[in-house]
Amino acid sequence: MDTEATARSVSVEILIHFDEHNILDYSVANKLDARGRAEVREYVQNILRRRSYLDFLIDEFSNVKIGEMKPVLKNILRLGIYDMIFMDSTPDYAAINESVEIAKLKLGSRTGDLTNAIMRNLQRDIENLPKPSFEDRTKLVATTFSHPEWLVERWTRRFGEREAFQLMQANNQRPTYYVRANNLRTKTENFKLRMTKKDIPFTESEWLPGYFQVDSVAPFITRGWLDKGFCQIQDIAAGFAPFLLDPEPGEEIYDLCAAPGTKSVLMSDLMNAEGSILAVDISSERLDRLAESALSYHAENIRVRRADVTELTLDEADGVLLDAPCTGTGVLSKRADLRWRRDEESLNNAVELQKKLLDSASRMVKKGGRLVYSTCSLEEEENMEQVMNFLDRHEHFELQTVEGYLPDEVMVDGGFGYQTFPHKHRCDGHFGVLMKRVK
Numbered sequence: 001m002d003t004e005a006t007a008r009s010v011s012v013e014i015l016i017h018f019d020e021h022n023i024l025d026y027s028v029a030n031k032l033d034a035r036g037r038a039e040v041r042e043y044v045q046n047i048l049r050r051r052s053y054l055d056f057l058i059d060e061f062s063n064v065k066i067g068e069m070k071p072v073l074k075n076i077l078r079l080g081i082y083d084m085i086f087m088d089s090t091p092d093y094a095a096i097n098e099s100v101e102i103a104k105l106k107l108g109s110r111t112g113d114l115t116n117a118i119m120r121n122l123q124r125d126i127e128n129l130p131k132p133s134f135e136d137r138t139k140l141v142a143t144t145f146s147h148p149e150w151l152v153e154r155w156t157r158r159f160g161e162r163e164a165f166q167l168m169q170a171n172n173q174r175p176t177y178y179v180r181a182n183n184l185r186t187k188t189e190n191f192k193l194r195m196t197k198k199d200i201p202f203t204e205s206e207w208l209p210g211y212f213q214v215d216s217v218a219p220f221i222t223r224g225w226l227d228k229g230f231c232q233i234q235d236i237a238a239g240f241a242p243f244l245l246d247p248e249p250g251e252e253i254y255d256l257c258a259a260p261g262t263k264s265v266l267m268s269d270l271m272n273a274e275g276s277i278l279a280v281d282i283s284s285e286r287l288d289r290l291a292e293s294a295l296s297y298h299a300e301n302i303r304v305r306r307a308d309v310t311e312l313t314l315d316e317a318d319g320v321l322l323d324a325p326c327t328g329t330g331v332l333s334k335r336a337d338l339r340w341r342r343d344e345e346s347l348n349n350a351v352e353l354q355k356k357l358l359d360s361a362s363r364m365v366k367k368g369g370r371l372v373y374s375t376c377s378l379e380e381e382e383n384m385e386q387v388m389n390f391l392d393r394h395e396h397f398e399l400q401t402v403e404g405y406l407p408d409e410v411m412v413d414g415g416f417g418y419q420t421f422p423h424k425h426r427c428d429g430h431f432g433v434l435m436k437r438v439k
Ligand SMILES: C[S@@+](CC[C@H](N)C(=O)[O-])C[C@H]1O[C@@H](n2cnc3c(N)ncnc32)[C@H](O)[C@@H]1O
Pocket: 256, 257, 258, 259, 260, 261, 262, 263, 264, 280, 281, 282, 283, 286, 307, 308, 309, 310, 323, 324, 325, 326
């Protein structure tokens, strides 16, 4: 069997690399066709969403404990067990056989036998699998919901156990997907007709114009509608910050921390590509993607510039969007890897960087101009606390209401900000505020 060519073996490779380097790199999946690549993404994200629970099961059914296993064996077992328990379409024998083959190929026949033994042990008890029963409550919850202990503690303290469970449960579900019609290449009404003609189910959002909730983004990718610029894949909550900045045709807008540019493209659409958007990011690789998007979406008023925003000086603009780098705790369903890459130290680092970025961004806003600050985090330190500290340092900025721009359901702090939660709003968790320079 050419195991190198299967979605399973490629997923194992990606998971091993993630364990060893803490980076999720899908490039090895390029040897597969589009369907295979999509399968790999599903596998990897699904396994990362259940990782602690899968590790608990491995520990229960193996004599060699998970902490002593090589990343290769660990990830072969995670994937095989995930297949057996969660993938109804995969018969148990197929999951076991392929896992054993991959183990033999990568580690030799003895590891193949060990894989076979562990998976068969589990198969015998599959109707009555053990449940985590640690005395330590945090460890128990963290294992059951496959979240890191520091987040379990934080969220339980903040939301109470019941709501923290709901949030973690939402993070473990398949995410909700939205597409947005790009009016620079089509018209929203025509795009609806296009979807209807191709029998693609969709629900039009009442929150923002041009957004459609869809079951899967695959039909849009395979039909080439993204490459042709007809639509973007963009969570509706990611659209809030640009709508709040409300850029008008003819204005000068800076999009700081812009790459890969989904918000730059939306702002270009809102401006009918008239006026100018300067999209700045520190990563040239991500800026290349932004430049490609700008071309395919006909977002002709976008210019790109590579720079570290904390050290950047620019003339003052009408409007500035700072979509800051953050812990990403609002997007843990789509980006399950983030829950294993973040810790309290990375939260503190993010807060420090956001503070510097905000200070720098504030110097680029003209008097009477607007500054929108947004994150895809749920953490107060990155969100309203960060904003309040900023306002203490910068008395010439005032918080504005988001009323009239965004739906009531997402408003927080008396309408002076928005925050969405995956377990409440059927979308990713995003935060943002609008500020005006008054002096
Ligand atoms: C949340 S992402 C931006 C997403 C983007 N706004 C969008 O909607 O497509 C944060 C971005 O900040 C960039 N970044 C991080 N530190 C930066 C810095 N010091 N200066 C400029 N960009 C930075 C990262 O490269 C990353 O692309």
